[in-house]
Amino acid sequence: MRALLTVFRKEFLENLRDRRTLVSALLFGPLFGPLIFGLMVSRIVNQSVFESNEPLRLTISGGEHAPGLTRYLEAQGVKLTRAKLSQSEAQAAVRAGSPGVVLIIPAEYAARSAAAVPAPVLLVADSADSQTRKTAERARLFLGAYAGTISQLRLQIRGVNPLLAMPVAVNEVDVATPAGRAVEVLGFMTYFVLFAVLMGGLYLAIDSTAGERERGSLEALLSLPVARSSLVGGKILATCAYMCLSLALSLTAFVCVFRFVPLENLGMSVNLGAGTALIFFAICLPFLPLGAALMTFVASFTRSYREAQSYLAVVLLVPTLPIAFARIYSLKTRPSLMFIPSLSQHLLMTSVLKDEPVAALDVWVSAGASLAVALLLIVLTARHWRRETMLG
Amino acid sequence: MIEASCLRKRFGAIEAVRDVSFNAKDGEITGILGANGAGKSTCLRMLYGVLTPDSGHARINGIDIRGETSKARAHLGVLPHAAGLYGNLTARENIHYFGLLHGLGRAALKSRTTELARVLGMEEFIDRRAKGFSQGQRIKTALARALVHDPGNIVLDEPTNGLDVIAIRNLREMLLALKAEGRCVLFCSHVMQEVAALCDRAVIIGHGRVLADAAVQSIREGSGAASMEEAFLKVLGDTQGVS
Numbered sequence: 001m002r003a004l005l006t007v008f009r010k011e012f013l014e015n016l017r018d019r020r021t022l023v024s025a026l027l028f029g030p031l032f033g034p035l036i037f038g039l040m041v042s043r044i045v046n047q048s049v050f051e052s053n054e055p056l057r058l059t060i061s062g063g064e065h066a067p068g069l070t071r072y073l074e075a076q077g078v079k080l081t082r083a084k085l086s087q088s089e090a091q092a093a094v095r096a097g098s099p100g101v102v103l104i105i106p107a108e109y110a111a112r113s114a115a116a117v118p119a120p121v122l123l124v125a126d127s128a129d130s131q132t133r134k135t136a137e138r139a140r141l142f143l144g145a146y147a148g149t150i151s152q153l154r155l156q157i158r159g160v161n162p163l164l165a166m167p168v169a170v171n172e173v174d175v176a177t178p179a180g181r182a183v184e185v186l187g188f189m190t191y192f193v194l195f196a197v198l199m200g201g202l203y204l205a206i207d208s209t210a211g212e213r214e215r216g217s218l219e220a221l222l223s224l225p226v227a228r229s230s231l232v233g234g235k236i237l238a239t240c241a242y243m244c245l246s247l248a249l250s251l252t253a254f255v256c257v258f259r260f261v262p263l264e265n266l267g268m269s270v271n272l273g274a275g276t277a278l279i280f281f282a283i284c285l286p287f288l289p290l291g292a293a294l295m296t297f298v299a300s301f302t303r304s305y306r307e308a309q310s311y312l313a314v315v316l317l318v319p320t321l322p323i324a325f326a327r328i329y330s331l332k333t334r335p336s337l338m339f340i341p342s343l344s345q346h347l348l349m350t351s352v353l354k355d356e357p358v359a360a361l362d363v364w365v366s367a368g369a370s371l372a373v374a375l376l377l378i379v380l381t382a383r384h385w386r387r388e389t390m391l392g
Numbered sequence: 393m394i395e396a397s398c399l400r401k402r403f404g405a406i407e408a409v410r411d412v413s414f415n416a417k418d419g420e421i422t423g424i425l426g427a428n429g430a431g432k433s434t435c436l437r438m439l440y441g442v443l444t445p446d447s448g449h450a451r452i453n454g455i456d457i458r459g460e461t462s463k464a465r466a467h468l469g470v471l472p473h474a475a476g477l478y479g480n481l482t483a484r485e486n487i488h489y490f491g492l493l494h495g496l497g498r499a500a501l502k503s504r505t506t507e508l509a510r511v512l513g514m515e516e517f518i519d520r521r522a523k524g525f526s527q528g529q530r531i532k533t534a535l536a537r538a539l540v541h542d543p544g545n546i547v548l549d550e551p552t553n554g555l556d557v558i559a560i561r562n563l564r565e566m567l568l569a570l571k572a573e574g575r576c577v578l579f580c581s582h583v584m585q586e587v588a589a590l591c592d593r594a595v596i597i598g599h600g601r602v603l604a605d606a607a608v609q610s611i612r613e614g615s616g617a618a619s620m621e622e623a624f625l626k627v628l629g630d631t632q633g634v635s
Contacts, residue, residue: 017480216474225462
């Protein structure tokens with residue numbers, strides 16, 4: 001135990017002096033996620049708020065053939081730009097990106113409209129461009145609403161109750177809580193948290209194993225009168241400590257970032273204050289020894305920094321796979337899933353974000369399963385360190 | 393005192409060490425001499441217990457390294473072939489780390505490090521980080537690290553590799569000082585002059601066997617050769633048919 005603490009102290013101190021470790025463990029890992037995330041979410045928020053307030057802009061060609069329609073659109077606040085474009089000119093212009101959407105009223109519109117047969121209009125848009133696709137959708141809604149008004153008027157003139165043409169009235173009831181809606185946007189946050197946790201320990205896991213071998217200090221260390229399990233234990237413990245720091249920093253950064261992101265404008269509330277951050281911290285804590293043991297185990301088989309880095313890049317992906325599955329299959333918290341580390345932490349954190357009740361049993365099973373796998377990996381690592389091949 | 397008796401080690405199809413026995417006595421410098429790949433390092437690694445022999449025993453002060461590894465290692469200082477330091481720690485911290493892992497107390501460690509720094513001439517760089525050390529500074533630190541627990545026996549694997557002339561000379565003086573203190577010094581080398589200049593006793597190893605084990609003087613005289621180099625070649629040549 002004394003040797004284990006000696007190893008822990010030395011690894012902790014040595015890596016505290018290593019710029020590479022510090023940048024990846026305490027800067028890049030924990031802050032990258034929240035920053036990218038904050039930027040992304042605030043952009044989405046600003047954009048959707050901006051779009052619903054901004055008047056629709058349309059370029060209209062041949063508006064003189066449909067004075068009723070143009071008057072209606074302008075009355076609805078649509079900003080019309082009049083132009084004289086043939087269909088092929090309009091297509092070329094839209095493809096070039098300016099203007100975004102063109103509405104063409106053919107000359108036959110007036111005659112067909114007067115005869116009460118379907119009057120054609122052309123909406124030229126580029127559906128591959130997300131901006132103009134949205135503009136085209138809004139234009140389609142306005143055109144549909146105008147068509148509805150006209151059809152009601154036509155029925156009324158002929159003495160028919162327009163309600164006859166509306167057999168079904170659909171009313172939607174949305175049960176999503178504001179916090180639940182936010183999870184749609186925040187779904188990847190748990191991924192960034194687990195990523196930060198692993199990044200925090202990555203370099204120490206490499207430095208204390210492959211690094212030890214690469215700088216040639218391993219053999220001297222192995223010829224000391226110290227149990228190999230103490231060496232492994234101290235190294236994994238030091239890795240855990242860095243992961244713990246990284247986790248704390250990452251959660252703090254998330255709390256700060258969401259102070260400034262105006263999610264309320266989307267009708268969402270973010271359930272991420274200091275209290276939630278502490279709960280997240282507790283949920284992730286059993287994941288630390290698992291991640292540390294996994295990275296140390298894999299890195300113990302490698303001979304150099306470079307080799308360890310390429311293997312651990314794959315290891316970094318492993319804990320994120322269950323999260324991807326959870327999103328694809330929209331998995332919800334249930335006891336059987338609590339046995340899968342990383343997935344269980346993701347689901348529990350998501351539940352907390354959604355303001356759903358979390359069963360104590362689920363938390364215990366999640367922690368127990370993660371710690372059991374961690375223990376297994378620690379034993380395997382210690383066993384590998386006892387083998388002669390460890391010398392390399 | 394280090395004893396190797398009938399050590400044997402095989403790696404897959406390769407028999408690295410077939411049958412090696414020798415004694416290294418206290419107050420003497422014993423050199424293991426052999427060509428590259430003769431099995432010198434494998435022998436030493438079995439002596440300090442990071443490799444387990446397929447058969448045979450290694451004893452440090454009469455304690456079996458496999459049976460009571462920790463107890464035997466308390467009497468043994470090791471300078472392995474690659475004696476790398478922790479670059480982000482100072483020389484003192486490097487030495488302390490090993491001392492603590494040997495179970496030394498802080499106070500004992502402090503005075504021992506000061507003493508080693510004085511004896512090995514490390515005072516000017518003892519509190520500098522090991523990252524930018526010269527080869528000479530590095531070997532001194534590694535040696536201090538191996539001696540921190542004041543062992544009666546010390547094993548060095550090719551300690552002069554990569555050292556310049558001055559550093560080699562320093563190292564020689566240090567080894568002679570250790571001998572004068574009554575310690576058992578065992579090192580291996582493929583450089584004959586080094587063994588001839590420094591050792592009381594030489595064990596010549598070829599193809600995993602002991603080809604000669606005698607006082608340096610008597611190996612030279614016994615073979616009738618003028619120099620150690622010729623004596624060495626002669627010993628190897630005599631046994632070429634055997635191995």
